[in-house]
Amino acid sequence: MRDFVFGIIPVNMDTHTTYGAAKFYFNNILNGVVPLWDPFVSLGRNFYLMDICNLFVPVTQVIGFLKLAGVNYANAFVAYLVVYFFIGCAGFYFLAKEILKNRSMAYLAYVALMFSSLGASMFTQTKLVELVVPAIWFFFFLIRFARQKNRGHFLGIAFTGMVLINSYLPFYFLTVGMVFTIVFVILYPSHARDFCINFYRFLSKHWLLALMCIVGLILAAAPLLAYKIIDARGEFVSPGRHCQYSSAQECYDRTMGRQGGMSYVEITRSGTLGERVDMQYLFGHLDKITYGSDSLFFLPVWVFVLLALSLFLPLQRLTVLLSVMTVLTGLIACGHAAGLFGFLYRHVLLFTYFRNFFFFGAFFIPILILLAVVQLQALIGVKPADGRSKKWAVGGIIALHVGFFWFLMHFQGVPAVSWITLGLSAVVFVFYYAGGFRFPLRLWTGAFTVLLVIQPAWIMRAYALNAIEFKYVLPSAHVTPVFGWVRPDKPKVDSNRIYQFGHYEGFWYDMNMTDAPANVGFSESVPRFTFDLSEHTPADVLSQYARYKIVLYDDLNSAGEAVSESSPQLDVIHFDVNTLRLKTDFSRPKILVYNDSYTASWKAYLDGMPVELLRANGAFKGVRVPEGPHTVEFTYRPPGGAWVYITATIALFTFMIGTMFMLYWGL
């Protein structure tokens, strides 16, 4: 994994997308601008990724600080990923310790998580890490709070809730939380009742703290809410989401007819668990997984061995809780291949807005690991007292290993290391039940660690070898954007094409903060009028026209004069991603058209005074400019503006420090 961690193998797939957003964001922040608009691709669009890429979370700020310390953006981003993942692993250790009340078992859970696909997939699908890490800490604080109602734990719940709101979409956590709540209330009714009563008492006593937490949650949710407000206005559409497998007309109708919500078919069309995860690849061909496949999902094979060995153990309530959570979440994640999601889609509003259900797979990893470690704890709790019991135990363990051997034989391409793990497991357990249980648990923990680690370590090595051919240097230098009067004709990125999927190429321009060719193409977010124009205008005509950023007209009926460079009559005073300020000195009144997408959130100013912003040539921005020297400014001012993001960042920092302070002092 060294090559991943040190950035020798560049991040790929959706992590590449997140890197593109993070690079764009922090680069602009260090330029003194909170980026709200992206003028470089799709003829200008909102910086929609800002709300779903974890950018306001305190740990993510490491990227900016490391950049200031001289580290390039790509390495700083990988450092953030690794730090975030290990924060999650540490949280999982504490969570497991709370549940199992045993440090050795908690340590094994920690090791299993570290050697699961969650670690490897952060370089291709960072969303999984961003979803799971705060969820782990949320459940840790929840259990701590249930056992010891102090303000630190309460603040911890609020803080992790705030992080979850900022980590991609809170939908996934809400769903898992909902499943957990339902199953928990059914299995532990008295605990649930006591928790509710004590929670109410705590709120009554600490109502000011509770109020503060609500404010914190609202501030953390503000960026997502601001995005949803714009979305509800219909300023932006998502052809990339609405157009899959459809005709051009159907694509147009669907895209223009929907803002935000997607149909059942659109939601379930792709990204379901069945689409991305195959039972075959839980055990077979793991050494052949291509770097760049976001289907990577595996657990150490010994986790499955443990589950098999525990088949005849007495059923515990915790086993029921974790098993039912896995199955229910799995059914939801199957989308339209299972009836449960169809029911939820029809009756629960939340389920009408989201997709990529395979992200739920990330939650299976910690749940299944906990389930396996619970079983291990029960397995090592069996200590046969006499010779006959020992024979039964040893015979049983051998029979179960043989059974798992038979099970594995049904899979193709099972790596040799999995068979070795199975054999070693049989040996270790035979020794244990033959009398080895008298040795200290610490000794056995070492042996169990080896059993957990050898198979995933070998697979990760194979994964790294597969990825080593993936050579590319991600744009990582700091950029001060320069206004380009003319967009390029051909994609600049072609010679460097490394992306598995074409639409990722747009991020190359964002990372470099340079103009992409004048086309719209497949996109996750396009201003509504721009998409409409692109659908009704031949691509070459639109491309030829929009190559020039500025076009001048004498009046509405005259032919336009495309501007290709600055002149004494027209020059750029200031340019950043949200603003373009021009100096004009025309000999007669002009209509100045800025061929960057129009939305109602853009404002125009003439000599500092607001003036009417025209929607020009269908999708662009225009303003009337009188003769003589003037200053013209175009500025993007969406609801809440930059303050939404600044306050969210400050709130998250404040709550993190508050939580750490209170936990440290035991308040």
Add this chain to the structure above:
Amino acid sequence: MLKVIFGRNIVFWALLAGALFLSVNWRLCTIERGKYLLGIYYNGHFQNENDGTVYRDYLKTHGITHEFIKENI
């Protein structure tokens, strides 16, 4: 005695596995996965530009061929 027999993990997990098996349209999952692997979603063609052995193995194992995709999807 029955409580001892039915109070084991294996019985409960078998019930869950049965419920899961009956609730999921596995054929549909296979078709979706075939579509995904063939790259229809991403590049609009019946081919994946970059994947190697694993995907071919999968398609062979599950009988998902170009003809199958054309006929069923």
